[in-house]
Amino acid sequence: MTDTNENYVNGEWVPAATGETVDVVNPANPDEVVARYQQSGTEAATDAVEAAADAASDWADTPGPDRGAVLRDAGAILDDRKDELTDQLVAEEGKARPEAAGEVQRAIDIFYYFAEKARDLGGSLKSASGRDTSLYTVEEPVGVAALITPWNYPIAIPAWKLAPALATGNSVVLKPASAAPGPAVALAEALDEAGLPDGVLNLVTGPGSSVGSTFVEHDAVDAVSFTGSSEVGEMVYDQATDAGKRAQMEMGGKNPTVVGASADPAEAAEIVANGGFGTTGQSCTACSRAVVHEDVYDEFVDELVARAEAIDIGPGSDAEMGPQVSESERDGTLEYIGIAEDEGATLAAGGGVPAEYDEGYFVEPTVFTDVEPDYRIAQEEVFGPVVAVIEVEDFDEGLAVANDVEYGLSASVVTDDHTEAKRFLSEAEAGVVKVNEKTTGLELHVPFGGFKRSSSETWREQGDAGIDFYTISKTVYDNY
Known part of the structure; x- marks a missing residue:
């Protein structure tokens, strides 16, 4: 009882x-x-x-x-x-x-x-x-x-x-x-x-x-x-x-990680995967957009897809990634996955419910490529384990894409270029900005809050x- x-x-x-x-x-x-x-x-x-x-x-x-x-x-x-x-x-x-x-x-x-x-x-x-x-x-x-x-x-x-x-x-x-x-x-x-x-x-x-x-x-x-x-x-x-x-x-948030041309694709993919799929993507600071320079785009996508497919899904008591909190949250994530496919994005990993866990509120870690910045999957908060990958020509375009949403909670950049890092810290429209680190994770003794509709x-x-x-x-x- x-x-x-x-x-x-x-x-x-x-x-x-x-x-x-x-x-x-x-x-x-x-x-x-x-x-x-x-x-x-x-x-x-x-x-x-x-x-x-x-x-x-x-x-x-x-x-x-x-x-x-x-x-x-x-x-x-x-x-x-x-x-x-x-x-x-x-x-x-x-x-x-x-x-x-x-x-x-x-x-x-x-x-x-x-x-x-x-x-x-x-x-x-x-x-x-x-x-x-x-x-x-x-x-x-x-x-x-x-x-x-x-x-x-x-x-x-x-x-x-x-x-x-x-x-x-x-x-x-x-x-x-x-x-x-x-x-x-x-x-x-x-x-x-x-x-x-x-x-x-x-x-x-x-x-x-x-x-x-x-x-x-x-x-x-x-x-x-x-x-x-x-x-x-x-x-x-x-x-x-x-x-x-x-x-x-x-x-809410629609948090980007900008991946510069100087970034190591494997390191960047690890940072994005941790930020996007940790806590089943159910964090206001979760990374839901990877904004990636064209020079490292293909290799980054391969690395991110590999990480998404390697995540152990199951009950939180014994798995790496647990379910979403409710049926409505799971269904909302699946609805956004369908919207992204209808808009023309390419489903590169995940996108469904794992067959062995169809009784719970599970969603596979999902990666979309060929995402345009104005797609709904790139503009609206999903609150699930979904990462949209957007290709850009240079750092200026990447920064502009990162800022071109109505939210501004957390943002990160992966780069070995000190000038890019300093510009990002100054120009990113977010209350929390990070260099070479995932968008999630907060120290308890410093201020936390967002810009725009995030706060x-x-x-x-x-x-x-x-x-x-x-x-x-x-x-x-x-x-x-």
């Missing part, structure tokens, strides 16, 4: 008033129900916001080192449960086990990092014009933060929003994605066990149309942080800003930038 997980509101685990639940299945074996969660409505969401509002003042007044101690203890609890949480992530999201283990470790590291950052919170002393005046700034919490998180990194992204919010003294309401909410529930369990005061964190599972909208629109919510698709994120941003709230949106371009996440979003400055003139 599958256990039913409850919402976490005001320090207690409680069922939703709707009386409804939703099952999460194993994407590698959809007949297996992994867990059951509350299908909450507006009442549960409202209760969560009110609990957070009631707890906000006391938590804001808690000294930073004490807040950090709770995060540190929670990180240790997560560390003790690492194997269990890795298995949970594999079962709910489908990610390959090494990738899942890395994501759990990242969440642990984030909690430890912000536990220490909580000690350094404060402000700055300035020189006053008068002799008898102390002039300084203090950083105060914004208040109640609403966090809406996606399924593709179901423990890391909630952690990198939640940890800085709590470290800086905010209370929180959290809505994890319905496809894989379990890892976020585990974060709440760890914080509860670590002694987080009642009401400081409140977690409610359910649809965005009821839970998410209530969080965004409630008068007691002061800030909204969202990660997900551009279409949804833009609606959330409008809702939040229309209500006068601070808003931070990180959204609201308001606030960055992670590191000190994450702290900035959850705090507001007060300037103090103390005359004595």
Whole structure:
């Protein structure tokens, strides 16, 4: 019998008033129900916001080192449960086990990092014009933060929003994605066990149309942080800003890797394959376009196809690449594969469902060649293991093609030409730019965010930038 997980509101685990639940299945074996969660409505969401509002003042007044101690203890609890949480992530999201283990470790590291950052919170002393005046700034919490998180990194992204919010003294309401909410529930369990005061964190599972909208629109919510698709994120941003709230949106990507004439084709193909097929392509920073100089194009394609065909596909528990998270995600990827073929692209590898895994949500690593920059496969986010290869005559054309999309999250260049590398870093229209490295993979202590439709371009996440979003400055003139 599958256990039913409850919402976490005001320090207690409680069922939703709707009386409804939703099952999460194993994407590698959809007949297996992994867990059951509350299908909450507006009442549960409202209760969560009110609990957070009631707890906000006391938590804001808690000294930073004490807040950090709770995060540190929670990180240790997560560390003790690492194997269990890795298995949970594999079962709910489908990610390959090494990738899942890395994501759990990242969440642990984030909690430890912000536990220490909580000690350094404060402000700055300035020189006053008068002799008898102390002039300084203090950083105060914004208040109640609403966090809406996606399924593709179901423990890391909630952690990198939640940890800085709590470290800086905010209370929180959290809505994890319905496809894989379990890892976020585990974060709440760890914080509860670590002694987080009642009401400081409140977690409610359910649809965005009821839970998410209530969080965004409630008068007691002061800030909204969202990660997900551009279409949804833009609606959330409008809702939040229309209500006068601070808003931070990180959204989709159509990330390029430009391969220069000086690049080693085998090295470039390895970088693109890792960026495009890792996490089953279900990353907002995944490489979905390889923009390749004509001098190395043919050899690069051969190398990339070989790597795609060599990837071991299967359940995430024992394979190199797992399934997509749901039937709808798999079908969306297959639809884009059909669109690419209809547009005239050449299917060079993959393109279908592996015969031995037709019961799960699997898609073969797929490579398209002969792709024109204006094809939909080269313009729209697929969010699956599909790489479109575009041939260009020179570096200038490659850079122009890389920038000619409505997204701007992550971009990389593979080159031995230092001038090309420097130009790319300066001219690529992306919030994350890399040289001779895959588009995926982020350090936790530096800002993360995109340009154009990849971001609201308001606030960055992670590191000190994450702290900035959850705090507001007060300037103090103390005359004595």
